[in-house]
Amino acid sequence: MNDANTRHSAAPPPSAWIEPPQFDWSGLFGADGPRVRFRKGQTLFSQGDPVRQVFVVEEGRVRLVLLSAAGHEQHMAIVGAHGMVGECSAFFDGRHSVTAIASSDVVARPVAHQALLERMEKDAQCLRQVLWLANAKLRVLAVQNLLLSQASATQRVVHHLLQLAATYGQPADGGTEIGIAFTHQEMANITGLSRVMVSNVLIQLQSEGLIGKVKAHCVVRDIDGLRQRAQSV
Numbered sequence: 001m002n003d004a005n006t007r008h009s010a011a012p013p014p015s016a017w018i019e020p021p022q023f024d025w026s027g028l029f030g031a032d033g034p035r036v037r038f039r040k041g042q043t044l045f046s047q048g049d050p051v052r053q054v055f056v057v058e059e060g061r062v063r064l065v066l067l068s069a070a071g072h073e074q075h076m077a078i079v080g081a082h083g084m085v086g087e088c089s090a091f092f093d094g095r096h097s098v099t100a101i102a103s104s105d106v107v108a109r110p111v112a113h114q115a116l117l118e119r120m121e122k123d124a125q126c127l128r129q130v131l132w133l134a135n136a137k138l139r140v141l142a143v144q145n146l147l148l149s150q151a152s153a154t155q156r157v158v159h160h161l162l163q164l165a166a167t168y169g170q171p172a173d174g175g176t177e178i179g180i181a182f183t184h185q186e187m188a189n190i191t192g193l194s195r196v197m198v199s200n201v202l203i204q205l206q207s208e209g210l211i212g213k214v215k216a217h218c219v220v221r222d223i224d225g226l227r228q229r230a231q232s233v
Contacts, residue, residue: 015140015160015163015164015166015167016077016078017078017167017182017190018077018080018083018137019079019083019168020082020083020129023083023129024125025056025084025109028056028109028116028119028126029109029111034110035107035108035109036055036108037105037107038060038102038106039102039105040105041102042101042102043102044100044101045096046096046099047065047096047097047099048096049095050094050095051089051113053086053111053113054084054085054087054090055100055110055111056082056109057081057082057083057084057085058081058108058109059105059107060102060103060106060107062100062101062102062103063075063076063078063079063103063189064078064099064100064137065100065101066099067099074144075192076137076140076141076144077140077141078182078186078189079133080180083133084130084133085100086100087133087134088134090113090117103186143159147159147191153191154204154205155230156193157201158230159230161205161218161220162223162226162227162230165223172214172219174221175212175219175220176220177214177219178217178218179217181217184198184199187202205226208225208229209221209222209225210225210229
């Protein structure tokens with residue numbers, strides 16, 4: 001197992017923003033494989049579509065959305081650079097179980113469904129990476145189900161801030177800087193709240209001195225206070 005995969009196995013449980021570092025998918029498409037660009041809001045594939053290909057995300061972020069029979073959306077996870085979308089449906093009934101939507105402008109590499117399966121049989125590293133992503137999404141799904149059924153609005157937002165800090169946190173002056181930027185709309189999507197509600201929660205947390213902001217990045221100023229906030233609301 002290479003160093004990158006060793007780091008992944010020792011990392012904290014992933015947040016709903018899944019951005020695996022250093023995953024190498026080049027064996028799937030080579031250096032000159034095709035790239036596809038999606039504008040923010042474009043659909044890569046829809047729930048129920050036949051699984052003809054999966055996508056490796058090179059730039060940007062893709063959100064995974066589950067649609068109920070009544071048409072209600074449940075946002076499951078946000079997959080960033082070096083991640084893959086569509087692979088979880090490649091092994092079952094041959095139809096996508098979620099809809100994948102570009103959360104920002106996206107550059108992705110399409111990989112034929114059969115090509116992925118054949119590569120996984122030959123390449124242990126590719127297999128480990130696919131399993132890592134599938135496991136990450138399963139754990140995110142389990143936590144999301146618990147939060148949406150039991151947690152308040154503040155608890156939902158605080159939970160994701162804590163997970164982002166644990167997964168992508170970097171030491172910063174006066175706290176822990178979350179190493180990836182996220183929009184209020186992305187946080188709203190993943191928490192099942194309105195953008196206004198998320199903005200109000202973040203403003204309140206900032207007024208309490210628990211979080212701050214440096215440019216586009218959120219900084220956790222008081223990690224213990226944030227943990228207490230998660231439990232006390």
